[in-house]
Amino acid sequence: MTPRDGSDVYGNNRWSDLDRPPLGEAGLRRSLLRGDGLWSSLEVVPRTGSTNTDLVTRASSGAVAEGAVLIAEEQSAARGRLDRRWSAPPRSGLFFSVLLKPGEHEVPVERWGWLPLLAGVALATGLSSVAGVDTALKWPNDLLLTVGGEERKAAGILAERAGADGVVVGIGLNVSLRAEELPVPGAGSLALAGAKVVDREPLLRAVLRSFERWYLEWCAAQGDPGVSGLQATYAAGCATLGRAVRAQLPGGRDLVGEAVAVDGDGRLVIAGSDGTREPVAAGDIIHLRPA
Incomplete structure (x- = not known):
C-alpha cells in the first residue's frame, strides 16, 4: 500500500522528480501480455538489489514460467558482465530481466550462447524504431550511442542460467541520466544522445516487442543464427567489426x-x-x- 504522501514503502517520494514518473504496471500488462505471445507475466517493483538475482531465484524454484518479466524502478546491487557493478538514480532508466526457456522450443544448448547477442539486437532495433537515435553494438552486447561526437555505452546485458532449463537475461538502459549523474566518463544515455522519446513506457514496450519477435524467430529456426537472420543483423550493427x-x-x-x-x-x-x-x-x- 502506498502512503498518502506519495512515498513508497522505502520512504522515497515517487513524485520527487517529475521528469521521471513511475512506470504503469497495469498499462504495460495490458499492452504486452497476450495469450499467443512470449510474455507471460509482468511485475514492476519500486526497488530491489538485482532483477536478475530475483528472477533466477524465482525460476529455480519453479515459481514463474517462460516469459516472466521483472522490472525495477531502482536497483541497489545491479551487476554487469565480468561482475562489474552498475548503478543509476531511481526511474532514470529501464532495469529489467526476462526468463527464457529455449529448450522448450527445441533449441540445442550449444546455441544458447547467442541469447545475449540476440538481446543486444532486440534492444538496438527496438530503440532505433522509437527513440530516433543511431545505435551500435560493441561485442558482445554493450549498446553504444553517440554523445558529443563520441561513442558512449548506454546499456549492458547480462545472461545467467536459471535452474536446469532456464536463462535469465537482464538489461540495464540509461534513459534520462544527465551528464552529472553518469557513473563513469564513458557512459551515456538516450537523453544525452538527443533521443526524440525518453518516456520509459513506450521504450520498454518497443524493446520487449522487438525481443519477442527476435526470440521467437530464432526459436523457430532451432537457434540457427544464419537461418533466423540473427547473425547477419548482429554483424551489420556491430561497431567492433573492422576495427x-x-x-x-x-x-x-x-x-x-x-x-x-x-x-x-x-x-x-x-x-x-x-x-x-x-x-x-x-x-x-x-x-x-x-x-
Missing part, C-alpha cells in the same frame, strides 16, 4: 588485432598481424581506433 581491438582474455592474456567477423557460435574472430585468426568467446574488448 583494431585489444581483447583482454581470461587468464591475463591480451590479443591485439582486427575484429573481422562474428562466427556461427557468436564468437568474435580477431585477425593478428601474422595472418592468424583466433575466435574469442569471452573477454573484455577495447576499441583501439575509431570506426
Whole structure:
C-alpha cells in the first residue's frame, strides 16, 4: 500500500522528480501480455538489489514460467558482465530481466550462447524504431550511442542460467541520466544522445516487442543464427567489426588485432598481424581506433 504522501514503502517520494514518473504496471500488462505471445507475466517493483538475482531465484524454484518479466524502478546491487557493478538514480532508466526457456522450443544448448547477442539486437532495433537515435553494438552486447561526437555505452546485458532449463537475461538502459549523474566518463544515455522519446513506457514496450519477435524467430529456426537472420543483423550493427581491438582474455592474456567477423557460435574472430585468426568467446574488448 502506498502512503498518502506519495512515498513508497522505502520512504522515497515517487513524485520527487517529475521528469521521471513511475512506470504503469497495469498499462504495460495490458499492452504486452497476450495469450499467443512470449510474455507471460509482468511485475514492476519500486526497488530491489538485482532483477536478475530475483528472477533466477524465482525460476529455480519453479515459481514463474517462460516469459516472466521483472522490472525495477531502482536497483541497489545491479551487476554487469565480468561482475562489474552498475548503478543509476531511481526511474532514470529501464532495469529489467526476462526468463527464457529455449529448450522448450527445441533449441540445442550449444546455441544458447547467442541469447545475449540476440538481446543486444532486440534492444538496438527496438530503440532505433522509437527513440530516433543511431545505435551500435560493441561485442558482445554493450549498446553504444553517440554523445558529443563520441561513442558512449548506454546499456549492458547480462545472461545467467536459471535452474536446469532456464536463462535469465537482464538489461540495464540509461534513459534520462544527465551528464552529472553518469557513473563513469564513458557512459551515456538516450537523453544525452538527443533521443526524440525518453518516456520509459513506450521504450520498454518497443524493446520487449522487438525481443519477442527476435526470440521467437530464432526459436523457430532451432537457434540457427544464419537461418533466423540473427547473425547477419548482429554483424551489420556491430561497431567492433573492422576495427583494431585489444581483447583482454581470461587468464591475463591480451590479443591485439582486427575484429573481422562474428562466427556461427557468436564468437568474435580477431585477425593478428601474422595472418592468424583466433575466435574469442569471452573477454573484455577495447576499441583501439575509431570506426
